[in-house]
Amino acid sequence: MTKPVRSKSVAELFGAPEFGQEGRDRLVRAALELFYAHGFHAVGIDQVLHQAGVTKTTFYKHFESKDDLMVAAVRARDEWESQAWDREVRKRAGDDPRAILLAYFDVLDEWFNAPDFGGCIFINTAAEFPNPNDPVHQVAAEHKRKARDSFRDLAKDAGVRDPEAFADHYTALFEGTLVLRQVHGRNDAARVTRHAVEALLAGG
The missing domain is CATH 1.10.10.60 (Homeodomain-like)
Known part of the structure; x- marks a missing residue:
């Protein structure tokens, strides 16, 4: 009988933030x-x-306040998570931009099936602080904007005809996949939407 593959924990997948x-x-x-x-x-x-x-x-x-600490905490998570994601997708895809865009969904799939999956802290932050003028909301929103810009740059490198439109569509799929897992509880969410990413790339 084949032994079932154990899902990696979040720390095994991404490592852990380093603090002094x-x-x-x-x-x-x-x-x-x-x-x-x-x-x-x-x-x-x-x-x-x-x-x-x-x-x-x-x-x-x-x-000065808890608000300042919240901003610092989310900013620290932004810096660490951006580096961790970049490292993980490049482990799978190297420097091929099309492969990287697909690898994001492979990493999502592993993360979604981690036993200690806790959702996207940036979505959680924006939900708890919906006012776009709130400093902690702004840090979370900036993380999402930077991610969208990185998708656009990858699309440019991949030779996509309209990188801006592609980035909007890809980001909608990426964020929708997070919601499908986090709200609907679909562990297979990334596998479901990966097919749409393949079609998006094929049409680009």
Whole structure:
């Protein structure tokens, strides 16, 4: 009998963010873990301080408020996740732009089937802070804009006729796939939409 393949954890797939041991880094790390697990509104500063093992004096040395800490945490996640995704897709696709655009959905599929999948923190952030003028919403939105721009640049490199239109369509598929998994619970969401990406590339 064939032994079933064990799904990788998120840490096995992407690695883990690296933080230093200084007070600010410990606060950002603790905040990011707690906000991702429980949401921003449900987590108080005292919980962050307890998990980080620092005092309020240390907190106010680095941040004026919880809002500032939230922005720093989401920004740290943005920097780490962008690098982690780029590394993983290039492991599968090398430098071929068309292969990279497909590999994003292969990585999505692995992530969606990780036992500790927790959803997209940037979608979660925008949902908790829907006001587009809110600084933490803006950090999440900027992450999504940068992703869309990277898809456009890959389309240019792949020789797609209209990279801007392609980026809009591809981004709609990418974000829709996240919703299909996160809201509808479809572990196979990336496999379903990958066919649409193949058709989009074939038409480009």
